[in-house]
Amino acid sequence: MTDNHADERPVYQAACHCGTVRFSLRLTDGLRTVRRCNCSYCRMRGAVAVSANLSDLTVTQGRDALTLYQFNTGEAKHYFCSRCGIYTFHQRRSSPDQYGINVACIEGMSPFDFDKVPVSEGRVHPKDRPGGASNVAGWILYQANPEAGGD
Template sequence: MIQPRSGSCHCGRIRFRCEVDLAPAGARSPQLRPGPWYASTLRCNCSYCRKTRIWKAHVPAEAFTVLAGEDALGRYRFGECSIEHCFCPDCGVNTFSRAAFDAMGGSFACINVACLDDAAPEELAAAPVRYEDGAHGDWHSAPPIVSYL
């Protein structure tokens, strides 16, 4: 079910709040927006996600707030520069990304699930994971090998 959650980087300089659903299929709330991006957590094999090992969950922009550290955020863009990848310049943790795509209902944040401070290990273990083959631009299919993600 959708719940308010708090997240932070390792040193605590960057802190955020979001509303996200970590529940397994069958126990999830109605999605805030349509589309597969909001129906699960995701692991991707694109060059960025693979190298940072990010575990992401999309939340609409209106369900995401930076509580501390906005002015200190490290920001990284690559390729088409349409996604702002944000990280803490002190501890280096990738906390979230931000973008706006019409296909995804407009502006959203993509939080790093591993940065959620108030998610119990049992919740994380039960959270559904969808895989994306970003290395080949196929965001709707899992890559042939997912065990390393």
């Protein structure tokens, strides 16, 4: 039996800052998965992320330029461009069948497109918490200054 239902989700193009690493993706649930995390690593990285299934991300250029970083349990796999240093995506520890994608890498998107971004409580990872529940630790708010002008 064949599946006659085409995937209606949009395909996004993404790249690191220097353009060496390029990838395409479909989001699992649109922009509804937007989040930050307050674990020791994410606090320093500072990226806003959205989710894509592993099968919905394809590196189209620069796979050999990706650098892998793992820490603590070694389960999460964080990928960076080895040339410009930008975090592109990571295989999630809490959902190993998904990538967290750096919103800033997605063409036409910015972390500042979101007025309110939930911050996941990552200081105690959901996998290390009784019941494995995810908690919101707080929110990051952004309000543009109308007097600031452009870039």
